[in-house]
Amino acid sequence: MKKSINAWSVDEKTGFEEMFEKIKAAGFDGIELNVDAVGHSAHSLTMETTEEELAAIKAISDRVGLPVVSISTSLHGGNMGSPDPEKKAFSQALVRKQLACAKALGAGGILIVPGGISPEISIREAYENSLDTLRPLTDEIAAGGIYVGVENVWNGFFMSPFDMAGFIDKLDCPYLGAYYDVGNVIAFSWSEYWIEVLGGRIHNVHVKDFKRNGHLNSGGAFVDLLKGDVNWKAVIPALKKAGFDDYLTAEVFKSDSDTPDMSYEEFYQAVSDAIGKIIAEN
16 A cells, blocks of 8 residues: 545645645655635645646656645535536536546546535435436546545435445446545444445545544544544455555644644654554554
């Protein structure tokens, strides 16, 4: 397995060239970029990012020797599961933009977020609307050869691995699978059991750690890697058994660390060292 980090973990004032250099210097093997709103950070992609801008980023990636692993986004929100045709159309356009960015940058996968539950939209409606949003894209996804991964996030949509597996299977697309977040289930479940069910559907992985307040469903907080309740000695073997042997992409924040006053360079190095230890010892 290899070490990657999401660009959200990087100081928002850092531009692309400096970011690639600092992440490479910390010992990472790859980086995940994000499609965000205009002005989100100095290293965000946007819906307006041009082919020329992507080519310039790819040139930096090649020069530094730090590949772009995948493309995430902060823009899906509840759009995919909305009954509003405009919101569903935006979600489809966002998927296409992520795929275009991935192709231009040489990334092997993208992250998408189905859902959209609210007091006005039931989980059944959000589920069917999310499927309806994605079905017209499956031929394009299959033809593109870039993995599209639905992620398990804190939006009340995938509450068990069977929910996630069933959603993926209904779309029946060889390049649509799971972008599995190891830490997002710890508050209410055990990550290794999700991996057992998802199996070969997993194509990308986010790593973070979460410390429970004693028991399941009792609250807690995200903490530094190796300082929470993720059972890495079970998680990593489960991923290997599922056939996953690729990038572990940290999605972590200095503000969640128990030493938030450290420099960003120290933070990147600490995250890199922790993932290295997770890989080496499991």
